[in-house]
Amino acid sequence: MSKNYFEIIRAGINTTFQDKGRSNLYHIGIPFSGAMDTRNFFLSNKLVGNKIDLPVIEFAYQGPLLKFNGDKISIVVTGDVIFKLKKKNHEIDGNCYESYQLEHGDEIDILSTNKSVYGYLAISGELDIKFQWGSCSINTKAKIGSNKGKKLSDGQKIDISKINSNQSKKKINYLISKIENIRVIKGTNFNYFSEDSKKIFFEKEFTVSKLSDRMGMRLEGSKIENIIDTNIKSEGLLKGVIQVPADGNPIIMLSDHGTIGGYPKIGVVASVDYDRLVQISPGSKIKFKEIKLSDAETLFKLYEMETHNLISQI
Amino acid sequence: MIKNISNLGDAALYCDFGNEVNKDINSEVIKFFKAIKEKNIEGINNLTPSYNKLIVSYDLRISNFKKIKEVIENLDINESQKTVNKKLEIPVCCDAVFSLDIERLEKKLNFKKDKILENFFNKEYFCYMTGFIAGMPFLGDLDIDMRAQRLETPRVKVPKGSVGVTEQFANIYTFESPGGWNIIGNTPQDIFDSSKEKEPNLINPGDTVVFKKITLDEYKNYNE
Numbered sequence: 350m351s352k353n354y355f356e357i358i359r360a361g362i363n364t365t366f367q368d369k370g371r372s373n374l375y376h377i378g379i380p381f382s383g384a385m386d387t388r389n390f391f392l393s394n395k396l397v398g399n400k401i402d403l404p405v406i407e408f409a410y411q412g413p414l415l416k417f418n419g420d421k422i423s424i425v426v427t428g429d430v431i432f433k434l435k436k437k438n439h440e441i442d443g444n445c446y447e448s449y450q451l452e453h454g455d456e457i458d459i460l461s462t463n464k465s466v467y468g469y470l471a472i473s474g475e476l477d478i479k480f481q482w483g484s485c486s487i488n489t490k491a492k493i494g495s496n497k498g499k500k501l502s503d504g505q506k507i508d509i510s511k512i513n514s515n516q517s518k519k520k521i522n523y524l525i526s527k528i529e530n531i532r533v534i535k536g537t538n539f540n541y542f543s544e545d546s547k548k549i550f551f552e553k554e555f556t557v558s559k560l561s562d563r564m565g566m567r568l569e570g571s572k573i574e575n576i577i578d579t580n581i582k583s584e585g586l587l588k589g590v591i592q593v594p595a596d597g598n599p600i601i602m603l604s605d606h607g608t609i610g611g612y613p614k615i616g617v618v619a620s621v622d623y624d625r626l627v628q629i630s631p632g633s634k635i636k637f638k639e640i641k642l643s644d645a646e647t648l649f650k651l652y653e654m655e656t657h658n659l660i661s662q663i
Numbered sequence: 664m665i666k667n668i669s670n671l672g673d674a675a676l677y678c679d680f681g682n683e684v685n686k687d688i689n690s691e692v693i694k695f696f697k698a699i700k701e702k703n704i705e706g707i708n709n710l711t712p713s714y715n716k717l718i719v720s721y722d723l724r725i726s727n728f729k730k731i732k733e734v735i736e737n738l739d740i741n742e743s744q745k746t747v748n749k750k751l752e753i754p755v756c757c758d759a760v761f762s763l764d765i766e767r768l769e770k771k772l773n774f775k776k777d778k779i780l781e782n783f784f785n786k787e788y789f790c791y792m793t794g795f796i797a798g799m800p801f802l803g804d805l806d807i808d809m810r811a812q813r814l815e816t817p818r819v820k821v822p823k824g825s826v827g828v829t830e831q832f833a834n835i836y837t838f839e840s841p842g843g844w845n846i847i848g849n850t851p852q853d854i855f856d857s858s859k860e861k862e863p864n865l866i867n868p869g870d871t872v873v874f875k876k877i878t879l880d881e882y883k884n885y886n887e
Contacts (some may be wrong), residue, residue, distance in 0.1 A: 372708040375720065376696065377864045378837075378855075381709070402839045482860055492838065493857050527759035534672050582684055583801070585711025585718035585794070587675050608794040609713060611799075617672030620723050642728060645673035649723050 353419030363409040364501040369402045382486040385467045385627040389427040389631030393471035395663045396425040396519045404485040406470040410517035412459025423516040428468030432459040447520040453609040465628040476576040477508035528625040531640040536614035541577040554634040561576035563605040583611040619645040621652045670728050676719040684714040689791045713792045742810035748869040755874045756882035761849035771811045788872045798837040798855025800866040817843030824849040
């Protein structure tokens with residue numbers, strides 16, 4: 350047993366270990382998985398002095414309440430998250446994107462995300478967890494990854510295998526940007542839909558349904574009418590693909606999606622908007638805006654540059 | 664051969680081999696899939712072969728549509744591509760506890776249970792692809808008079824090991840999952856084993872499968 354660990358007093362709703370995910374396994378039915386919001390994943394690691402792709406704790410809506418046992422460690426929370434640090438004699442309201450030091454017996458209570466979905470907790474060091482296909486990412490559907498592919502649960506321990514010696518305080522001023530227009534490239538079955546529905550798709554608002562998780566985001570709103578066939582021969586899916594099943598309500602594939610599907614693809618979310626798409630909470634409205642491939646490529650480059658600038662400021 | 668290449672979003676190539684579903688077209692897809700995989704092309708981070716399509720995903724940080732398209736178009740597909748295809752026997756028990764949709768099939772296909780099972784077991788199946796959930800094989804082809812639509816309302820939980828049929832295909836639920844196929848039996852054999860990182864799938868595209876009928880007792884004793 351390692352000396353440094355967290356005791357999970359309350360696990361939270363959907364708390365998992367995530368890193369950058371696993372690639373080259375679509376052909377056997379395993380999706381990328383990985384941290385839903387990549388930018389915040391990178392930033393959280395950098396803010397505790399880690400390499401940017403080490404495993405972190407991802408949570409959705411309500412996060413965990415953890416008690417730290419061991420030597421000093423620094424931690425950071427990223428996203429738009431409300432959390433408290435409970436020290437021996439006092440409590441601190443935590444700020445995201447600012448590192449804090451925990452001592453033996455201190456607790457961190459991640460109360461909730463604020464009008465967003467995912468947040469990240471990183472520690473200055475390495476978690477003692479298992480890797481599968483080069484990634485710790487927990488895919489609860491396939492029961493793959495660390496923690497036997499299951500969400501973290503109350504009473505469990507999170508062992509820490511290594512703590513960085515340099516724990517200098519780090520901080521950036523950053524607010525996760527909200528986005529209402531999600532940019533989309535037309536899908537391979539765009540012409541399966543009626544002229545009216547094509548218009549509706551790019552003009553009307555849709556509401557994010559409660560039935561959304563790491564696998565997919567379901568939308569409600571005007572029905573999208575299929576005029577050719579409500580099924581296609583099953584073929585590969587990607588994160589960001591928007592499928593429209595027979596009921597006319599679009600579903601966006603997210604990081605833990607099934608790798609093959611048989612519903613027509615009306616569009617694909619541009620990579621530049623993926624981090625912000627996953628943060629849109631149930632009940633919120635979204636609108637799609639069509640962009641061309643070349644614009645999507647340029648916008649992604651700019652987004653990447655911005656991410657690197659943020660990282661280099663830390 | 665690839666008939667058309669387009670983009671699926673900004674991080675994948677959509678290679679279209681046509682609209683038909685048959686072994687010849689699928690074998691072409693599998694050949695391209697294996698050739699691309701072996702070449703370890705810079706930027707490509709995933710490949711999804713299916714009946715008649717091949718999706719090539721790439722890391723937009725490293726490459727882009729134009730570059731990957733050019734590589735794929737100029738790919739030298741070696742005819743001597745070594746393909747090691749296995750022939751597998753999968754035990755299936757069709758006891759009433761497992762054959763959840765047999766009555767539905769009796770109505771839809773207008774056959775008695777015995778006849779449905781006779782048709783089902785008396786056949787070799789070709790694995791077109793694996794996926795949807797990890798390791799799930801899509802096996803074909805069922806006889807024309809054995810083809811039924813999927814359930815109108817999919818099940819929230821299909822038990823692990825369930826063997827289902829829909830249209831011209833049979834499949835196996837490698838773990839408990841939602842699903843809408845007509846379930847006719849269950850296999851005690853593990854089809855996907857995540858502890859084997861190198862070869863987690865028992866059945867791979869290009870393999871041939873025959874199902875062997877077993878009794879409930881044989882099923883119960885299978886893993887002992």
